[in-house]
Each structure stands twice: as structure tokens, then as C-alpha cells.
Amino acid sequence: MSQQRTKPSGIPVVxxxxxxxxxxxxxxxxDTGAQIYSAGNSPLDSQAYxxxxxxxxxxxxxxYCNATGIEMAAEWGVPWLGCDPEx
Numbered sequence: 001m002s003q004q005r006t007k008p009s010g011i012p013v014v015x016x017x018x019x020x021x022x023x024x025x026x027x028x029x030x031d032t033g034a035q036i037y038s039a040g041n042s043p044l045d046s047q048a049y050x051x052x053x054x055x056x057x058x059x060x061x062x063x064y065c066n067a068t069g070i071e072m073a074a075e076w077g078v079p080w081l082g083c084d085p086e087x
Contacts (some may be wrong), residue, residue, distance in 0.1 A: 019083030023052035026065035
């Protein structure tokens with residue numbers, strides 16, 4: 001069984017980020033599966049969730065997910081692997 005590398009503080013080393021998007025918003029995850037960012041689909045408040053019929057379109061949520069992920073990956077110094085539709 002392989003051991004996960006950790007930083008001196010005991011925090012697992014993050015090697016990449018990826019995202020998922022759907023009709024109610026999007027999330028950014030580390031390669032370890034930890035969710036590090038979440039945004040809703042409200043056109044007025046990115047942290048709020050609204051009925052998908054009146055929310056930001058899924059196609060735009062995908063754009064936002066990629067833009068946020070690229071920015072966060074640059075800040076973290078790791079590759080951005082893109083985003084996929086929620087299952």
C-alpha cells in the first residue's frame with residue numbers, strides 16, 4: 001500500500017486541481033478529492049443556489065468553472081485538469 005506524500009505540516013501534497021459543474025453550480029477539487037471551492041448558480045450571488053430555470057446557464061457555469069480552476073491552479077502552483085459535468 002503506497003503512502004501519500006505530505007508537507008512538513010502533515011497536509012497532503014496536492015498535485016493537481018479539477019472541477020465539476022452542473023445546473024446548480026460548480027466545485028473545484030484537489031486530486032485527493034477535497035473540495036476547495038464551491039459556487040452556486042445564482043446570477044446575483046455566486047454562493048447562492050436558485051432554481052436552474054432562473055439560474056446561470058450550465059454552459060456559462062462550465063466557463064466559470066474553468067476560469068476559476070485555472071486561476072486557483074496557478075495560485076497553488078499545480079496543473080489544472082479541466083472540468084467535467086456532474087454525474
